[in-house]
Amino acid sequence: xxxxxKYRTTPEAYMLLQNGLVAFAEIENHGVRVDKAYLDGxxxxxxxxxxxxxxxxxxxxxxxxxxxxxxxxTNVGSPEQLSKLVFGELGYxxxxxxxxxxxxxxTEAAFxxxxxxxxxMYFKTQKLRKGLGTYLxxxxxxxxxxxxxxxxxxxxxxxxxxxxxxxxCSNPNFTNVPTRNKMLAEMVRRCYLPRxxxxxxxxxxxxxxxxxxYCYHKDPTLGAYLRDPNSDMHADMAAKLFMLPRSxxxxxxxxxxxxxxxFPQYYGDFYPRCAESVWNAIEFQGITxxxxxxxxxxxxxxxxKAKGKCDPSERPLAGTFExxxxxxxxxxxxxxxxxxGKWKKDWYASYLETGGFQTLSGFGFNLPLSRNDVxxxxxxxxxxxxxxxxxxxxxPELRRRRMRSVVVGEIHDCVILDCPPxxxxxxxxxxxxxxxEDVPRAFPWVVTNLEVEPEICPxxxxxxxxxxxxxxxxxxxxxx
DNA sequence: TGAACGAGCCC
DNA sequence: GTACGCGCTCGTTCA
Numbered sequence: 001x002x003x004x005x006k007y008r009t010t011p012e013a014y015m016l017l018q019n020g021l022v023a024f025a026e027i028e029n030h031g032v033r034v035d036k037a038y039l040d041g042x043x044x045x046x047x048x049x050x051x052x053x054x055x056x057x058x059x060x061x062x063x064x065x066x067x068x069x070x071x072x073x074t075n076v077g078s079p080e081q082l083s084k085l086v087f088g089e090l091g092y093x094x095x096x097x098x099x100x101x102x103x104x105x106x107t108e109a110a111f112x113x114x115x116x117x118x119x120x121m122y123f124k125t126q127k128l129r130k131g132l133g134t135y136l137x138x139x140x141x142x143x144x145x146x147x148x149x150x151x152x153x154x155x156x157x158x159x160x161x162x163x164x165x166x167x168x169c170s171n172p173n174f175t176n177v178p179t180r181n182k183m184l185a186e187m188v189r190r191c192y193l194p195r196x197x198x199x200x201x202x203x204x205x206x207x208x209x210x211x212x213x214y215c216y217h218k219d220p221t222l223g224a225y226l227r228d229p230n231s232d233m234h235a236d237m238a239a240k241l242f243m244l245p246r247s248x249x250x251x252x253x254x255x256x257x258x259x260x261x262x263f264p265q266y267y268g269d270f271y272p273r274c275a276e277s278v279w280n281a282i283e284f285q286g287i288t289x290x291x292x293x294x295x296x297x298x299x300x301x302x303x304x305k306a307k308g309k310c311d312p313s314e315r316p317l318a319g320t321f322e323x324x325x326x327x328x329x330x331x332x333x334x335x336x337x338x339x340x341g342k343w344k345k346d347w348y349a350s351y352l353e354t355g356g357f358q359t360l361s362g363f364g365f366n367l368p369l370s371r372n373d374v375x376x377x378x379x380x381x382x383x384x385x386x387x388x389x390x391x392x393x394x395x396p397e398l399r400r401r402r403m404r405s406v407v408v409g410e411i412h413d414c415v416i417l418d419c420p421p422x423x424x425x426x427x428x429x430x431x432x433x434x435x436x437e438d439v440p441r442a443f444p445w446v447v448t449n450l451e452v453e454p455e456i457c458p459x460x461x462x463x464x465x466x467x468x469x470x471x472x473x474x475x476x477x478x479x480x
Numbered sequence: 481t482g483a484a485c486g487a488g489c490c491c
Numbered sequence: 492g493t494a495c496g497c498g499c500t501c502g503t504t505c506a
Contacts, residue, residue, distance in 0.1 A: 078503060079487065098486060107487065130488060134500050164497060166491090173499045176490035184489085209491085209496095267495040274495095312494060376496040380491090384497095412491045412497090 005354045006366055013362030016388060017159050023391040023407075024157040024167070030406045030418070031144075031152035032174070033193045035462065039140055042187060046132045053125040062118045065089055077129060079106035082122055086114065112284050127184060135188040138172045150196070157410065164381035165363055166412060167388070175411045177463075189464035194418045200457040201424060202466060203431045204414035205450060208383040213266070214448045215360055216378065217343030221336060226448050234258035241278065241328055243302045248289040256281040261325070265332060268372035275325035276310040283307075348374050360445040361385040386450065387413055389442055390435045397430065421459050425475035428454050 057063060057076045066085050067074050075081060083106040087094040092114055094104035104110070108123050142153045155174035162168050169175045177192075178184035194200045205211075207226070214222050225233045238249045238257035260277045281287055282295045289295060299305075299321065308322025316322040333341035351357055351374045356366035359378035369377070387410065394415070395407055405427045409416035415435075419427050432452050440446040454469035456478050467478040 075503080080503070100485060103486095105486080126488085130501080133502075134489070138500070162497065166497060168498055170499060173490085176488090176499065178489060180489085264495050268493080269495045270493045272494085370496095371493075372496065380497060383491095414491090 002354050005356065007354075007356040007358040007364035009358075009364045010362030013359075013385075016361070016385060016392065017165070019392040020159055020167075020388040023388070023395050024159070024410075026395055027391075027407050027410065028154050028156060030408050031146075031154040032408045032416075033195050033418075034139060034143060034151045034153055034191050035193050036143060036151040039136060039143075039191050042190070043132065043136050043140065046128055046136065046187065050125055050128050050132065053121055053128070057118065057121050057125070060118045060121070062090075062116070076122070077125070079126075082106055082119070083110075086111070086116070086119065112280060127181070131178070131184050131187045135172075135178065135184075136191070139188075139191050142172050148196075155409065164377045164384070165359075165361075166381060166384040167410065169410075174409050186464050189466075190462045192463035194457065194460065197459065198418055198420050199424060199459045199461065200408075200463055200466070201417045201419050201428060201431075201469075202414055202455045203417075203428065203435065204453050204455070205383075205387065205435060206453050208386060208413045208450070209379055210266075211448050211450060212360075212383045212386070212446075213340070213379045215382070215445055216347070217340045218447070219337050219339035219343070222340060223448065234262055237262050237332075240331075241325070242282075242289075242295050243299065243304075244289060244295075248291065250288060250290045252285070252287045253289065253295060256285075256287055261328075265329065267376060270312075271326040271329045272310040272312045272316070272322060274329070275308060275316075275322040278325065279307040279310075279321050344375050361443065382445075384412055386435075386439050386443065386446070387415065389439050390431075391415060393438050393442075394431055394434045397434070398427070401430075403427065424456070428456075428469065428476045 054076050062085070063076075066076070066081065069085060069089060070081055080103070083094075083104045086092050087104040094110065095112070096105035096107065096110040097103060098105050108126075111119050111123070139153055142155075143151050144154065146152055153172055155169050156171050158168045158170070159165070178188050192200070210222070211226060214226060222233075225231045232254075234257055235246065235249045235254045238244070238253045239246045241257050241261055242249070242253055244253070256278055260281055261274050264274055264277075282299075287295050289298060303319060304321050304324055306320050308316050308320030310316075310322050316326050333344075347357070348371050351369070356364065357374065357378065358364050359382050361382045363381060365377065391407065391410060398405055398407070403423055403426070405417055405419040405423045407415055408418045415431060417427055417431070432454065435452050436450045440450055454476065455466045456469045456476065457463060457465050457467070458478065467480055469476050470479045471477075
């Protein structure tokens with residue numbers, strides 16, 4: 001043990017925070033334009049829809065049992081009451097428990113496979129409540145009117161509240177605007193507009209955390225995936241996980257392998273939980289191969305018929321899916337990506353020895369952390385430092401060129417700009433150059449290629465109408 | 481009235 | 492042996 005060692009933060013790392021704050025001040029000052037007429041209408045409309053759904057819930061036969069349980073305190077928006085009704089009163093088996101109190105959880109995942117119209121209506125309503133409360137009303141509360149007569153919000157960006165030295169954002173939080181659920185995404189993103197006659201442009205780093213993890217461990221197999229645009233790590237993993245030839249891996253199967261095995265494994269999860277969640281996906285979402293046959297049936301034909309107990313405190317039973325996922329996990333870390341696997345062990349061992357570490361971008365950590373934190377902090381923080389560095393180059397450069405385009409937001413690995421159409425091509429070229437060339441030049445520790453994906457909204461269109469950008473002979477166009 | 485908790489949205 | 496990383500905001504519950 002050598003716990004006397006202190007890992008320092010370099011002057012360069014510190015200066016980037018300071019310059020980053022100056023960039024943030026400018027982003028905050030610009031603000032994002034909001035469609036106030038739409039917002040007011042949406043609040044009214046969604047409020048009505050929630051009322052209608054609540055009325056439907058009250059007319060369901062099961063509502064009477066709910067009311068008998070809670071009497072005057074009955075609240076059709078209470079997760080705890082729903083949980084007590086379904087798992088207590090109706091006797092369904094709870095699948096998940098809450099962290100602190102150990103009660104039956106009331107998350108949507110906890111009700112997966114429970115086929116009651118009542119429950120479906122509840123979660124539909126909750127989704128609308130989320131959109132109304134956190135997002136629509138959250139935006140309206142922050143509205144201010146500019147001299148141009150239009151309405152704006154000015155999200156606050158901070159660099160002092162995240163342990164990994166990522167940024168955070170509040171009032172309103174611009175970094176968690178719905179995107180995955182189409183209904184919510186449209187409801188909320190329609191609020192956000194470019195300035196009149198302009199268009200919103202969003203430029204993302206692709207796979208930045210995977211690329212930055214490579215800068216730490218330099219695993220040659222991962223390096224090959226990153227350099228080869230035709231390779232597809234997640235589809236390859238799906239093939240392995242579902243014992244399929246690569247040609248029979250469907251989009252859904254790839255998605256399940258990526259989000260329920262590869263990413264969780266990257267962040268430090270292990271096989272019992274991965275097996276459970278992958279199995280739930282193939283069972284309840286009915287995931288199929290490219291020819292439409294059930295993956296569950298396919299696994300059965302290969303001799304894997306049962307999920308297994310997936311209890312972390314017990315050894316998996318031979319022949320179960322859990323044992324299969326354990327085998328895949330061993331292969332993943334000890335063969336396929338063995339250099340990355342060894343790095344994780346060595347990096348954590350060094351932390352145990354010295355009590356800290358310094359990230360590639362130069363931040364010193366000297367504090368008690370869990371194994372997963374030790375492995376993840378540097379990768380998460382350094383990925384964001386790439387974006388922050390890009391902002392500190394891009395924003396002064398836009399001003400130096402006397403351009404009217406402005407940066408109006410940032411979301412960990414992407415930048416959002418508000419551009420007059422006659423500047424859009426130049427801004428995209430500039431931002432791409434800064435992000436993929438200037439940043440690696442400024443950060444010698446970035447030892448793999450960085451890539452970006454521009455997305456473009458039509459002129460005067462809201463943030464929901466965002467399309468992949470494509471470089472053509474006449475400049476950047478929209479792929480619809 | 482405020483804190484704790486659970487839930488749900490993002491990367 | 493491992494036990495999913497980092498945030499913000501909201502509504503409910505309860506002291």
